[in-house]
Amino acid sequence: MSDSSDSVEPVNSTAKPRIRTAEDLKLAKPHIHAILTQHPTKWKQQDVDILENNYKECGPILTRHLGGGKASNYDRVVFVFNGKDIKSPRVICKKCSKTFHGSGGHLTRHTDECDPKVSAIDARQTTLTKSLTKTITKNEQSALAEAFGKLALDGVLPFKKLESDAVRDFTRTIFNLGVRHEGVLNEDFKFPGRKSIASSSSKIADSRFEKLRLVIKKAIEMKAVSIAFDYGKSIEDWLAVICHFPSPDGKLHCFPIVFIDWDPSLTKEADEVWRVLLVELETYDITEFDTINISAITDQGGNVLNAARGFGISVVCLGHILHTIAERCTLLYKKNKLTKQANTVLNDAKVLMDQCELLTLHIRTYGIGIDLPFIPRKPCSTRWLTYVDLMKDVNRLMPQLKEAYAQDKDCFGIKTNEGRAILKNEERIKVLCTFYEIFTTSIVSIQADSYPTLQRVLPTFKGFEMTADRLIREKDPLGDKQGSEFDTLRQSLGHSLKAVVAWKELNFLTDVHYLATMLWPKYKSISKFPPHIRTEAEDKLVELAYEYKPTQSSPPPKKPKSMFDFSDDEEETAGSFNVRAAVMREISSYRAMNDKPDEKDLITWWIGQKKILPIMSQIAIKVLSIPATSASAERVFSKLKAVLTSHRRSLHPLTTSRLIQFSNIDSDLLL
Incomplete structure (x- = not known):
C-alpha cells in the first residue's frame, strides 16, 4: 500500500483555456456564439460592440480584420469565424476613422463633409441619379408613356387600371426608390394621359407589325407555313387562325394571324375561311397567296374539318383524336x-x-x-x-x-x-x-x-x-x-x-404523318412499321417534290422521239422518272447517314442538309413545321377569357383582336 506522502496534489491553473472549436465557444461564451449564428443584417450596434471587445478571448476560432477596396471610402469590419468571413454592418471611415453602423444617407452626408472631392466624383458616376433628383425630362416622360403603352398593348393592364391611383402610387414609389431620393415624382407630376398611352401603344404595334410582316412573308415564300384554326363558342363566336412558321435558326414560332368576331350570317365552310384569310393577309402586303402551299390542322368538328381539307395538306389534331x-x-x-x-x-x-x-x-x-x-x-x-x-x-x-x-x-x-x-x-x-x-x-x-x-x-x-x-x-x-x-x-x-x-x-x-416520321432520323428506315407505311411515305415525298426544283444540277436532256413514235406519254413519264429518281437518291443518302440530332432540333438539322439533300430538306422544313395539335388555337381562346372580362365587354372586336395578337408574339421575333 503506497504512502500518502507519495500522492500528487493537482495544481490549480489560472490560465484561460484556448477556444479551438465552435462547440468550445458555445460552452465558454454562449452569448457570442448566439450572435455569430445570426445573419449579420440582424446584428444591432451593441452586438458588434460585444464582438469587438471579446474576439481576442475567443481565439483562434474567431479573428477580426478590416476589408475594403481602394475605390471605397470606408473599411468594413470583418470577423472570421470557423474559417468563414462574416461581414459586419460596421464601417470605419478611412480619412477620419469614425465608425458607422449600417449603410444609407448618413454615409453620403459624412462623405460630403469629410472629403468633398470624393463626393463630387461619386456624383458624376451616378448620372441617372443626378438628373432625376432635379426634374423629369421630356425623354423620361416619353419613356414612362411607352412603358404604360406596352402594358396596355400586351393586355396586362387596361386603361382604367393604368389611370388608377394604385398604379400611379406604385410607379411613383418605384421612381423614388430607383433614384434613392424622396419627392422626385411629387403630387404635381402629370402622369401620361390616355391619349399619350394610346399613341405609344400604336407606335409599338406598328413597329411589331412591320417586323412580323417581313417574317411571315418570308415563311410563305419558303412554303413552310401551317395554320391551326378553330371556332370558339364559350364566350363569343370567334374564329382563330394561328400561323406556325420556322425562323432561319430552325425554331418554330406561332402567331394569331387572324382573330375575328365571326359574322353569324356567314357559313363556316372552306370558301368563307379562305376569303377571310385572304383579306387579313392583305394587311401583311401578301397578295400572291395559294392555299396549295399552306398546311392546315384542326379538330374533328365537321365545319372546320371540311374547311381544312381545302388546303394543300390537312391533318387532324392528335389531341382531339386521343x-x-x-x-x-x-x-x-x-x-x-x-x-x-x-x-x-x-x-x-x-x-x-x-x-x-x-x-x-x-x-x-x-x-x-x-x-x-x-x-x-x-x-x-x-x-x-x-x-x-x-x-x-x-x-x-x-x-x-x-x-x-x-x-x-x-x-x-x-x-x-x-x-x-x-x-x-x-x-x-x-x-x-x-x-x-x-x-x-x-x-x-x-x-x-x-x-x-x-x-x-x-x-x-x-x-x-x-x-x-x-x-x-x-x-x-x-x-x-x-x-x-x-x-x-x-x-x-x-x-x-x-x-x-x-x-x-x-x-x-395520313401519308403526311408517315412522311413526318420518316423525316425523323430516329425512324428514317421506318422498319418498325408495316411495309405499306414506308411506301406511302416515299410516294408522298415524291408528290411534294414537284413543288421544289433541285438547286445542285439541272435534269438530263430529254431524248428525241423517233419518227414513228406518235405517243404523248413519253415526256410526262420521263419527267416523273427524273423527279422520282432524284428523290430516291436523296433517300438512299439520307438513310446512309449516322447523324442522330435531338428531336427538338430537327428543323435546324434539316436546314444544315440543304447542300447534301436539296429536295428533301425543303420538304422536311415544310412538313415538320406542321404542329401535331391545334393547342395554339385553344390557348388563344383562353387568352380571350382574360381579355374580355366583365369590365371590358364593350371592347371593339378589332381592339380585342389586336390585343390578342400582340400579346402572343415571341419576344425573339421582335429583336
Whole structure:
C-alpha cells in the first residue's frame, strides 16, 4: 500500500483555456456564439460592440480584420469565424476613422463633409441619379408613356387600371426608390394621359407589325407555313387562325394571324375561311397567296374539318383524336368485337367513372364535413380527359373520403350511394387512373409549339398498340400493383383500346404523318412499321417534290422521239422518272447517314442538309413545321377569357383582336 506522502496534489491553473472549436465557444461564451449564428443584417450596434471587445478571448476560432477596396471610402469590419468571413454592418471611415453602423444617407452626408472631392466624383458616376433628383425630362416622360403603352398593348393592364391611383402610387414609389431620393415624382407630376398611352401603344404595334410582316412573308415564300384554326363558342363566336412558321435558326414560332368576331350570317365552310384569310393577309402586303402551299390542322368538328381539307395538306389534331380514343375505350365502340364479359366489365367501369363525376360535383358544391387538401376540378364537356381527371381527384382524396365516411355515414348527402360504391372500388379506380395516365402523358409530349411534333403521331399510335397487346397478354402491365382479380378489367381495356386505335388510325392517319416520321432520323428506315407505311411515305415525298426544283444540277436532256413514235406519254413519264429518281437518291443518302440530332432540333438539322439533300430538306422544313395539335388555337381562346372580362365587354372586336395578337408574339421575333 503506497504512502500518502507519495500522492500528487493537482495544481490549480489560472490560465484561460484556448477556444479551438465552435462547440468550445458555445460552452465558454454562449452569448457570442448566439450572435455569430445570426445573419449579420440582424446584428444591432451593441452586438458588434460585444464582438469587438471579446474576439481576442475567443481565439483562434474567431479573428477580426478590416476589408475594403481602394475605390471605397470606408473599411468594413470583418470577423472570421470557423474559417468563414462574416461581414459586419460596421464601417470605419478611412480619412477620419469614425465608425458607422449600417449603410444609407448618413454615409453620403459624412462623405460630403469629410472629403468633398470624393463626393463630387461619386456624383458624376451616378448620372441617372443626378438628373432625376432635379426634374423629369421630356425623354423620361416619353419613356414612362411607352412603358404604360406596352402594358396596355400586351393586355396586362387596361386603361382604367393604368389611370388608377394604385398604379400611379406604385410607379411613383418605384421612381423614388430607383433614384434613392424622396419627392422626385411629387403630387404635381402629370402622369401620361390616355391619349399619350394610346399613341405609344400604336407606335409599338406598328413597329411589331412591320417586323412580323417581313417574317411571315418570308415563311410563305419558303412554303413552310401551317395554320391551326378553330371556332370558339364559350364566350363569343370567334374564329382563330394561328400561323406556325420556322425562323432561319430552325425554331418554330406561332402567331394569331387572324382573330375575328365571326359574322353569324356567314357559313363556316372552306370558301368563307379562305376569303377571310385572304383579306387579313392583305394587311401583311401578301397578295400572291395559294392555299396549295399552306398546311392546315384542326379538330374533328365537321365545319372546320371540311374547311381544312381545302388546303394543300390537312391533318387532324392528335389531341382531339386521343380524347376520342380515351372516351371510346369505355363507351364500347363496336360491341360485337368484344366478348359479353368484356362489355359488362367496361360498362361497370364507365358507371364507376360517372359516379366519381357526380361525387366531385357534390363535394365542390356542399363539401363533406371535413377539411380537404384541395378542391376537385370542374368537369369540361368538350375535353373527355378532363372528365377522367375527376376520377384522379377522387383517387387522391380517397384517405379523406374514408375518414369522413367513418365519422359520418351520411357525409356524402344525396350522393351516399355513389360514395359507398367508390369506397368499395378503390383498387379498381387505381387501375383505371393508371390506364388513362398514358393518354395524359402522350398529349403533354405533343402540345409544344416551339419545336416539331408531327413526327410523333405515328410512334404514339404504335405505342398504344403495344400497350394494348401488353394489357391482353401480360400480368400487371401498367404497374398499378393491384391484384390478379383485375386481370379481366385490364384485358377488356386492352381489347377495346386495340379496336379503337385501329379505327382511328384507319380514318385519321395520313401519308403526311408517315412522311413526318420518316423525316425523323430516329425512324428514317421506318422498319418498325408495316411495309405499306414506308411506301406511302416515299410516294408522298415524291408528290411534294414537284413543288421544289433541285438547286445542285439541272435534269438530263430529254431524248428525241423517233419518227414513228406518235405517243404523248413519253415526256410526262420521263419527267416523273427524273423527279422520282432524284428523290430516291436523296433517300438512299439520307438513310446512309449516322447523324442522330435531338428531336427538338430537327428543323435546324434539316436546314444544315440543304447542300447534301436539296429536295428533301425543303420538304422536311415544310412538313415538320406542321404542329401535331391545334393547342395554339385553344390557348388563344383562353387568352380571350382574360381579355374580355366583365369590365371590358364593350371592347371593339378589332381592339380585342389586336390585343390578342400582340400579346402572343415571341419576344425573339421582335429583336
